[in-house]
Amino acid sequence: MAIVSTIGWKIVGTGSGIVAGIVARKAINALWSSTKGGQPPANPKQVDVSWQEAVTWTIASSAGIGVARLLAGRAAAGFWERATGKLPPGYAAPSGTDAEPGRPLPQA
Numbered sequence: 741m742a743i744v745s746t747i748g749w750k751i752v753g754t755g756s757g758i759v760a761g762i763v764a765r766k767a768i769n770a771l772w773s774s775t776k777g778g779q780p781p782a783n784p785k786q787v788d789v790s791w792q793e794a795v796t797w798t799i800a801s802s803a804g805i806g807v808a809r810l811l812a813g814r815a816a817a818g819f820w821e822r823a824t825g826k827l828p829p830g831y832a833a834p835s836g837t838d839a840e841p842g843r844p845l846p847q848a
Contacts, residue, residue, distance in 0.1 A: 742829070745824070745826075745829055746829045749820060749828045749829050749830075752816050752819070752820060752828075753813060753816050753817075753828065755816075756812040756813060756815065756816035757809050757812055757813060759812065760805075760808040760809050760811065760812030760813075761805055761808065761809060763808065764804050764805045764807075764808035764809075765801070765804075765805060767804070768780075768800060768801050768804040768805070771800075772797070772800065780797050780801070781793060781794060781797050784797050784798055816828075817831060
């Protein structure tokens, strides 16, 4: 049963991260186009892209995708906990509780 739980969580966690990355990338591209008036650089490492544009794009896309993946991972973990009544495999119980990973959380 534990292997099924682990595989299930890997599917849910990975799927949420992929979807979050795709949605974030589209949102960041749209935001860039509306604020800068053009498409973001396809490859910021190319020499025809200015340093300012390359660094701005790298910071914006990295931060946006990172935050989106964090939010998606937390949402997926919450979904998993509500669906199974347990934390996802590999997640630790919140500090200050005596719950063990994979065990139901104490009710507040």
